Amino acid sequence: MLNMKSFCFIVFLSLSLVWKPVVTVDDGGESLIGTKPPELEEISWLSETPIHLSDLHGKVVLIRWWTAPECPYCAATGSALNGFVKEFGDKGLVVIGLYHHKSDKPLTAKFVQEQYERLGFQFPTGIDWGWRNLKIWWLNSGERDWTSVSFLLDHEGIVRYIHPGGSYSAEAVEVFPKAQEDYNTLRFHIIRLLEKIPSKQ
Numbered sequence: 001m002l003n004m005k006s007f008c009f010i011v012f013l014s015l016s017l018v019w020k021p022v023v024t025v026d027d028g029g030e031s032l033i034g035t036k037p038p039e040l041e042e043i044s045w046l047s048e049t050p051i052h053l054s055d056l057h058g059k060v061v062l063i064r065w066w067t068a069p070e071c072p073y074c075a076a077t078g079s080a081l082n083g084f085v086k087e088f089g090d091k092g093l094v095v096i097g098l099y100h101h102k103s104d105k106p107l108t109a110k111f112v113q114e115q116y117e118r119l120g121f122q123f124p125t126g127i128d129w130g131w132r133n134l135k136i137w138w139l140n141s142g143e144r145d146w147t148s149v150s151f152l153l154d155h156e157g158i159v160r161y162i163h164p165g166g167s168y169s170a171e172a173v174e175v176f177p178k179a180q181e182d183y184n185t186l187r188f189h190i191i192r193l194l195e196k197i198p199s200k201q
Contacts, residue, residue, distance in 0.1 A: 026145045029138075029162030036158050037137050039152065043098070043126035046113055049123055051096060053157055060088075060193045061153040061184075062095045065134050067102045068115035072175045073148055073167040075119055080169050080183055082122045088190060092155070092197050097125035100134050100147060152189055155197045161189040 010042060039053050053061065066074035085095050087190075099115070101107040113128050128134055138149050146165020154160045164177045166184055173179035 007105070024128060026164065027032060027144050028164045029149070029159075032141060032159050032162060034158060034160075036156075037153075038142075040098075040126070040133050041136075042129055042132055042157070044109060044129065045124065045126040046116060047124055049124075051126065054074065055096055056156065058155050058197065059092050059094045060155060060190065060197065061149060062093060062190065063098060063153070064150045065097070065098045065100050065128065065138075065148055067100050067148070070102060071148060073165070073173075076167040076169050076173045076176065076179065077148075078119045078121055079171070080186075082120065083170065085123050088194060092194050095123040097121055097123055098128045098133065100128045100131045101127060102147075104192075140159070150186070152193065154193050160193055161186065 020143065023110070038054075039105055040051070043050070045051060062084065064079075066077070068074060079096050081191070084093060089095075097116075098110050104113075105111060107127070107129075109127065112125070116125055131139070134147060136147075137151065138144060144164070148165045148167075150163040150168075152161040152163075163182060163186055166182070167173045167179045168183040169176075169179040171180070171182055
């Protein structure tokens, strides 16, 4: 016959095998696929012409959040982004960079402009002050492992693919072994979405 101590131990052991705490993990953005994100707000653009997503209806839009100078993943992705502009810019793709500040140095437009030029970016870029849009689009929707996220929107502004962070590159990247694989995947989705843009009659 079991004594009270043995009984309590058996009950505890049984519960420990059945109950598991709920742990929120990064789903890679899967829950956001098929949604329409809001307009970008309070962005300071490095160029004089502001960009509004509503004006890009009919275009495929690739948005990449980046930071500098401490982000090797962002630096390694620059050539891929520039390459997409060159390869697909006249076919309906618009690439946009959004800077989110992590450096200990003061955040100024001059600082971001210097980093932009140093990295050789060839696409419009804005400053996402206080990570406002990054939080709305990405961080507030769940547990996230990265902030250097990329969103790919179709011609109607719907999220069709998300690269959750790190790097993608046509060349091997030592700090991110999956860079070439991720580049090929993203490029595939870009081509697929460009093919779905309705032709003008």
